[in-house]
Amino acid sequence: MEHESQSISPAATMRGHECADAALAGVTVLDLSGALGNYCAKLFADLGADVILVEPVGGTPSRAMAPHLAGRADKDSSLYFQYNNTNKRSIALDLDTEAGAQVFRQLVASANLVVESGAPGVMATRGLGYAALREINPGIVVTSITPFGQAGPYADWKGEDIVGMALGGMMSLGGYFDSEPIVPFGYQGIAAANLFAAVASMAAIYDTEVSGVGQHVDVSMQECVVMGMENAVQFFDLEGTVRKRSGGQQREAGSGVFRCKDGYIYLMAAGVGANRFWGHTVEWLAEEGIEGVEALRDARWDDRDYLSTEEAKATFARVFTDFALRHTKAELYERGQARRIPIAPVCTTGDILVSPQLRERAFFVSVTPDAFPGARLASSGPFPGAPYKHSKTPWALTRLAPALGQHTGEILSSLGIEPAAQQALIQSGVAQ
Missing domain, CATH: 3.30.1540 (formyl-coa transferase, domain 3)
Structure with missing residues (x-):
């Protein structure tokens, strides 16, 4: 984690305490992370932060992730994407062009947090690495989420969820005692990386508000999986035993x-x-x-x-x-x-939908065309709600996941970019 002793600009301070209706109102997050960080940024968005999903022209890869709404395979039908991108706005930019990178730099000037998941060095090659961004905004927090972190022997390796689960050790415990390792359902390695990243990012933002110093948070999915293995590692340290797969068996009688x-x-x-x-x-x-x-x-x-x-x-x-x-x-x-x-x-899944506990806690919220007029609904019906309860700053679903580039015009306008210049960016393929 890099830590620079520079003063923070007023525009980059966290202002969540100014609004009683949303815990993170006033916080601005730029999310260009895809699956490795979309849920991290969602946690901020659902608490009232202004989260801008900065997608490549053509859309973020997480739009193609299964499962999809039955019978559909378009950019608005991924249930995974729909869930992980609620309450966000979308702008599509080609960051490999100088014009696209310049728009992003303008966004960074008034942001608190950037969440990215490019391979180590990719952002720096674009002139958008942490060192460059802190020159624009000394208080910026940049959270980089990758399969194996920014440095080390595996840093340049690619890794999907199953790779993180395997090399993080979790798959050694997944499956039956006489079977091959089995990866748990539901992208749990990615989920671990997102959760650890969200906690670290929030801590960094709080520190920045107090110290006036930005940080670069380096999150490794593999290390997050290791940290999430409960006491499996300690079994060897304390008892000299290696935990084995025990699916379908009693670990002990009872x-x-x-x-x-x-x-x-x-x-x-x-x-x-x-x-x-x-x-x-x-x-x-x-x-x-x-x-x-x-x-x-x-x-x-x-x-x-x-x-x-x-x-x-x-x-x-x-x-x-x-x-x-x-x-x-x-x-x-x-x-x-x-x-x-x-x-x-x-x-x-059916049990979860009719769970008395979840019904009592009003966990599921209704997603219908009437509730969200104009939205491109992937489906109608019950939608997962808040994983927590706040009394004074409640969670709220105010916006469904955006269509690709749905807010490009309004975001560019907020930066003072005139309509003619916006059209030029779109026609040249820099924006969408």
Whole structure:
């Protein structure tokens, strides 16, 4: 992370505290990052920052990412793009031209944050690297998100989500004990990079507001995956053991996925807190009159080594599954929760849409033509809402993901570029 001791211009200070209705009102973010940073910038946009999606002429590659609305494959049908770019404005610029780069420099002059994901050195080659941008705006924060960071032996390597998950170590734990590694669903390596980048960017903006100093935040997707691996690395450091894939198995008797009446649930009766969870679970089974429960009261179940044996796993699975098959996921979840036992349903997409908890929290918001007149809707219906609740500065969906270059004219006008000059940029292919 580069840190320069220069004074910050008033235009680049964070002014979110001036507006009670949006936490980040007054913050300006330039997002030219594609999939590696679109969600990072979305988190700012959904809290009221003015996020300008700076796309290449022809559109950002994330517009082509699956899944798509059924039967469509156009630039407005990617559900991935639609979700990750809410509340943003779009301008299309060719940054490899001097005219396009000059427009971008004008935007940087009054921005707080630039999020980019070009290969190391690409922005500098354009004359738009951090060193050049801080000359324009000493308080600018530039967050660079790449597969392997700006320096090091892998810095110039390319890497999709699956590469980050593999070289970050997560895929070594994904899959069944006797299968090849399996990458988890949903671009989780990319998601990790976005989340780490958002937190680091926000911290840098706060620091800039206090110190008047801009920063270059260097985010490696691989390192983010490593940091997100919970305690897998510490297992080797502390116990000398290497965690193995355990999909479809109990890691210890009482902890794992079990079939029930309408699907599966995950139970953690052993492991952390087993001194409480195990007893609560055994008492629950006894209250239900489940055959074989008395075998789970033996003193040997207090021995962690015994819990790891195949005999123990088979015994527990036989007793608990007999019980679980009599109940639905919802019943097991609610009754287990009442007994302070860690138990959770393995949800399908349909389960999520009708989740009582999410309904109570009003998580899904309605996306309809009436609610967003003039928008190019990828779909109508429930749309994921806020992942948090703020009382004084609430999350708000005020704008759906923009069409390519939808706001080019208004953004150029805000920079003082006259209509004739705008047309010249568009006709020359610099803007769209």
